[in-house]
Amino acid sequence: MAHSATKRSDITLSNCGYSKVLDIISSKWAALVIYAMENGKIRYGQMLRRVEGISKKMLTQTVRKLERDGLVQRHITPTVPVSVEYSLTALGESLLQPMKTLRQWGRDNYTQVVEARVKYDFVGTPDSVPTSPITSS
Structure with missing residues (x-):
């Protein structure tokens, strides 16, 4: 009798670099807040x-999360009132180019995604497409 080896998954959430990056930037606001800082310090x-x-509230939560992840730094100037500015760290800046590439992909291709969705919704799901009928002679 042949021995069957246990097949192990080679794509996992815990080890996938893509999912780890998406965990950082996939919130509704994170990418937009990062883009707001792409030109340097901002209040x-x-x-x-x-x-x-x-x-x-959401801006505060998003900035804090990005600061916790090491992508954003806070600069406090002891004036009256205190002046606080935010900027990307070197790590945050290193994320800009991949994000810009993804943004450009969206600009170049999102129309096709919308068209595919419309077509899919019009035709229905693949499971609802009838298979070729069996005809009897």
């Missing part, structure tokens, strides 16, 4: 105005 209020639709 909180400026970011709030630049990122359309983000609430103060």
Whole structure:
């Protein structure tokens, strides 16, 4: 009797570099907040105005998460009132180019994605497409 080796998954969430990166930038706001800092230091209020639709609470949570991940740093200037600016760290800046590439892919291809979705929704799921009928003679 042949011995069957146990097949091990070679793609896992715990070891996948893609999923780890997506965990960092895939929140609704993270990429937009990173883009808000791509030109250097920016004040909180400026970011709030630049990122359309983000609430103060969500901006604060997003900046804190990115700071925790080592992508953003906070600069405090002891003025009255205290001035706080945010910028990308070297690690955060190293993420800009891959994100810009992904953004360009979206600009170049998203229309095709929308067309595919419309076609899929119109035709239905692959499971709902009838198979070729068996005809009797």
